[in-house]
Amino acid sequence: MSDRYRLTTVERVREAGSWLFTIRDRYDAREEAILVPCDAGVGAWVNRCTHQPQRLDTGRGATIRDGEIVCPRHGSTFDACSGACDHGEAAGTRLRPIEVTVDDGVVYLTDDDVQYLSDGGLSAGNDGDDGDDDDGDSESDDDGGPSSTSHISF
Numbered sequence: 001m002s003d004r005y006r007l008t009t010v011e012r013v014r015e016a017g018s019w020l021f022t023i024r025d026r027y028d029a030r031e032e033a034i035l036v037p038c039d040a041g042v043g044a045w046v047n048r049c050t051h052q053p054q055r056l057d058t059g060r061g062a063t064i065r066d067g068e069i070v071c072p073r074h075g076s077t078f079d080a081c082s083g084a085c086d087h088g089e090a091a092g093t094r095l096r097p098i099e100v101t102v103d104d105g106v107v108y109l110t111d112d113d114v115q116y117l118s119d120g121g122l123s124a125g126n127d128g129d130d131g132d133d134d135d136g137d138s139e140s141d142d143d144g145g146p147s148s149t150s151h152i153s154f
């Protein structure tokens, strides 16, 4: 019994170029995902490059060129349908897929491992739980330890 959640329409994804939404993954972490137009209808991917943790759609729409998603950081290109990268730093990798189903022009989230949270990205009004404010990118060397100072005088 797999539930399906109505995300948007294929037409809207084509018009917008890409469509950003937020999910909760199987590890209970919030993730961004994108829908992108492709020959088979739409591709659905976790919104993160495989080379480094770079968002493909930074909130202004992903760059799509000749059916490929272009990473804004180093320019690797990912096939919008297969998620495969054959050019750039991420060559040989594949974007993490999200399972969606298109039915009569409507795109449904049908991935049992993830749960829809909101339209848009993590910073776009997703105020679900905000207990995790630490992005962890600060290299603080807290001096909470007892013996971090020593004064030597002569």
Ligand code: FES
Pocket (backbone or CB within 6 Å): 049, 050, 051, 052, 053, 054, 071, 072, 073, 074, 075, 076, 088, 089, 090
């Ligand atoms: S972060 Fe995407 S190619 Fe380097």
